[in-house]
Every structure is written in C-alpha cells, then in structure tokens.
Amino acid sequence: MQALILAGGQGSRLKPITDYIPKPLIPINNVPIIEWQIRYLKKFKIENVVICSGYKSEQIQNYLEHKRNFGIKIQHSVEDVPLGTGGALKKAAKIIKDKTFLVLNGDVITTIDITKLYKTPNAIALVELRTRFGTVDFDGMRINNFREKKRVQNIWMNAGIYHLEKNILKDLPRKGAIEDTVFLDYAKKGILSGVSFKDALWFSIDSHKDLEECSHALAFKSIKK
Known part of the structure; x- marks a missing residue:
C-alpha cells in the first residue's frame, strides 16, 4: 500500500524555526519529524511513500536524498502554491497506483496501529479529545485537585490519518482542505467511517509546546527510529 505524507504547510506557529527550515525537518530528539513518520510507516510494511510538499520543498528532498537508508521508495509531489490538503492529494493523483492508499498529516507523531484501518476504506483514525488546558476538580467553591491535559473520554477527534479509496480523488477540490469539502459531503452521505484508537x-506538532511535550513523551516511550 502507498502512503502520502501531507508536508506542504508553512508551520507559521513554529516561527522562527520555520523561517529557516520547513516544519517536516524540525528535529524531535534529534530526528526530523519527516523521518519519524517514514520509519513509522515502514514499521507497518509501507514500501512506497509520496511526500506532498510545498514550502521549502527542496530542503525536504535534499534531506531524504541524503538519507538513503530508509529501504523504501520515496516519491515527491511538489505544489507551487499552497493547495490545501485536498488540493495536494489531487495533484499527487497520477502517482497513486493502488485502489486504496493511506494519508498522514505531516505533523503527526503517533504509535497508532494503522493496520486496523486497512480493512475499512474511506476511514479516518480517531483519538480521544485532549484538553489544551489543565482542568480542576471542585466541589461547590472548593478546588480539590488540579490535572494537566487529559483525554476527554468518548469524545473523538480526527487523528490526521486516513485510508482512502482512489476514486475519492475525482471529488477532491483543486484547492482546499479535504476536511472541509469531501469529508463533510461523504459524512452526510454515510460513506465515511471512523476507527477509534484509545491508548x-x-x-x-503545531506549536513550540507541542514539540516540548512530544519530545518528553518519546523519551519515555519505546518507538523504533
């Protein structure tokens, strides 16, 4: 199965780092995000990866060309102007050979077992919502406990990982987000599925704080690089 990594964004919330390098090359524990992702996909037997890039795409291509030890085929689809997630996939259509394919947002670091998506086409991986802020437990006006960010049980969010049928490409906008166009339409028609991942x-990675928290989590989690 092919996998497409959507790596075209400018990463404006990660300035000034992204003034000099594209977001996919930002290192987390000395490994660039894009390398974490490629090695993650390889772990699940993905042998063909397409990088959909735009902003500072030549740096991404140069890095991956230099790192020849991935052991998988890597292709590139480069957008001259920002196309959004839907437009980026549509532009890469001629490279997509299989009846179904995976999509991974270019800022996602995860241990989700993507093989659980393989049997369900046009499916979105879902994770439990995480609060952006600390929460409190209180009784009346008395605060009993402070809690840092936590999962909100049984409220699900888009994990940015999709298993899609190739015929979805004809429905994609030439410019725009798949989440705001095709996914909304497919959901109304009842032809979009969700596969939940709890733990x-x-x-x-959308902010400097995300980088810090992800780095800390990876340092204590066994993930093959």
Missing part, C-alpha cells in the same frame, strides 16, 4: 501515543 495510542499521538501528537500533532
């Missing part, structure tokens, strides 16, 4: 490590 997997999952981070979407």
Whole structure:
C-alpha cells in the first residue's frame, strides 16, 4: 500500500524555526519529524511513500536524498502554491497506483496501529479529545485537585490519518482542505467511517509546546527510529 505524507504547510506557529527550515525537518530528539513518520510507516510494511510538499520543498528532498537508508521508495509531489490538503492529494493523483492508499498529516507523531484501518476504506483514525488546558476538580467553591491535559473520554477527534479509496480523488477540490469539502459531503452521505484508537501515543506538532511535550513523551516511550 502507498502512503502520502501531507508536508506542504508553512508551520507559521513554529516561527522562527520555520523561517529557516520547513516544519517536516524540525528535529524531535534529534530526528526530523519527516523521518519519524517514514520509519513509522515502514514499521507497518509501507514500501512506497509520496511526500506532498510545498514550502521549502527542496530542503525536504535534499534531506531524504541524503538519507538513503530508509529501504523504501520515496516519491515527491511538489505544489507551487499552497493547495490545501485536498488540493495536494489531487495533484499527487497520477502517482497513486493502488485502489486504496493511506494519508498522514505531516505533523503527526503517533504509535497508532494503522493496520486496523486497512480493512475499512474511506476511514479516518480517531483519538480521544485532549484538553489544551489543565482542568480542576471542585466541589461547590472548593478546588480539590488540579490535572494537566487529559483525554476527554468518548469524545473523538480526527487523528490526521486516513485510508482512502482512489476514486475519492475525482471529488477532491483543486484547492482546499479535504476536511472541509469531501469529508463533510461523504459524512452526510454515510460513506465515511471512523476507527477509534484509545491508548495510542499521538501528537500533532503545531506549536513550540507541542514539540516540548512530544519530545518528553518519546523519551519515555519505546518507538523504533
């Protein structure tokens, strides 16, 4: 199965780092995000990865060309102007050969077992919602306990990992987000599925704090690089 990594964003919330390098090359524990992702996909027997890039794409290509030891085929689809997640997939259509394919947002670090998606086409991986802020336990006006970020049980969020049928490509916008277009339409038609993952490590790297928390979590989690 092929997997496409959506790595075209500018990562504006991670400035000034992204003034100099693209978000996928930001290191977490000395390993760039894009390398974490490729090795994660390889762990699940993915042998063909397409990098959909745009901002500073030449740096991504140069890095991956230099790192020749992944043992999988890597191709590139480069957008000249930002196309959004839907447009980036549509542009890469000619490279997609299989009847179904995986998509991974370019800022996701996770241990989700993607093989659980393979039997369900047009499916989104779901993780339990995590609060952005600490929460408190209180009784009346008395605070009993402080809690840091935690999962909100049975409220699910998009994990940024998809298993899609190739015929979805014809429905994608040439420019725009798949989440705001095709997914909404497919959900209304009842042809979009969700596969939930309860205890997997999952981070979407969108801020400096995300980088810090992900780095800390990976340091204490056994993940093959």
